[in-house]
Amino acid sequence: MTKLLETIDIESKPNPEVAIIWMHGLGADGNDFVPLVRELDLSGLPAIRFIFPHANAIPVTVNGGYVMRAWYDIMGTDIARREDEKGLRASQLDVEALIAREKERGIRASRIILAGFSQGCAMTLQAGLRHPETLAGLLCLSGYLPLHDKVAAERSDASLSTPIFLVHGRGDGVIPIARAEQSRDILKSLGYQVEWHEYPMQHSLCQEEVDDISVWLKKVLVS
Numbered sequence: 001m002t003k004l005l006e007t008i009d010i011e012s013k014p015n016p017e018v019a020i021i022w023m024h025g026l027g028a029d030g031n032d033f034v035p036l037v038r039e040l041d042l043s044g045l046p047a048i049r050f051i052f053p054h055a056n057a058i059p060v061t062v063n064g065g066y067v068m069r070a071w072y073d074i075m076g077t078d079i080a081r082r083e084d085e086k087g088l089r090a091s092q093l094d095v096e097a098l099i100a101r102e103k104e105r106g107i108r109a110s111r112i113i114l115a116g117f118s119q120g121c122a123m124t125l126q127a128g129l130r131h132p133e134t135l136a137g138l139l140c141l142s143g144y145l146p147l148h149d150k151v152a153a154e155r156s157d158a159s160l161s162t163p164i165f166l167v168h169g170r171g172d173g174v175i176p177i178a179r180a181e182q183s184r185d186i187l188k189s190l191g192y193q194v195e196w197h198e199y200p201m202q203h204s205l206c207q208e209e210v211d212d213i214s215v216w217l218k219k220v221l222v223s
Helices: 085-104 119-128 148-154 177-189 207-221
Strands: 007-011 018-023 048-053 057-060 066-069 112-117 137-141 164-169 194-199
Touching (some): 048 085, 085 112, 112 207, 137 207, 164 177, 164 207
Parallel strands (some): 018 048, 018 112, 112 137, 137 164, 164 194
Antiparallel strands (some): 007 048, 057 066
């Protein structure tokens, strides 16, 4: 039984009908994206429960073994060549446990969005593409598709109907935009509906991106 990760929960209004599980990047924690809730335009949307989990603290190889919150280990600067498959799959179970808790709290899978930045983006795709039900959407910021050579064999049929929002900064020096473009192209070749945006920014967020997220949330949550 996977022990549930600690989370920060924020409800936009009472009696939430939607859950957004939002995963932070390497070395951050669940607090990182809490301020974003106030910046999003949630007008016209049903009540949303935002869940910001804290990843477990593990030694990170690329940072000299320093222990920090991370969804999986980063072996070196070439993140495509050596991936921490064991760590990715362990954190996938943690994300699945959070989805299960939201379903227990009365929110259908079709009203649950997975979201994440950088490593959190990778986890959104790792878990979301393999989840056996169609989710409301995958919100993928400044990250990439992990274990990309295994997705075709492991993805669920239900995930093909889950819309994907994939965005990246053109000046990203942490995860080059070419990696995100490759991820986009792989997803599209597998039949996924991918909405792609790129911005004149580095490994961060910008206002135009926040505005586009608000528009996309209304697109996938308001039928």
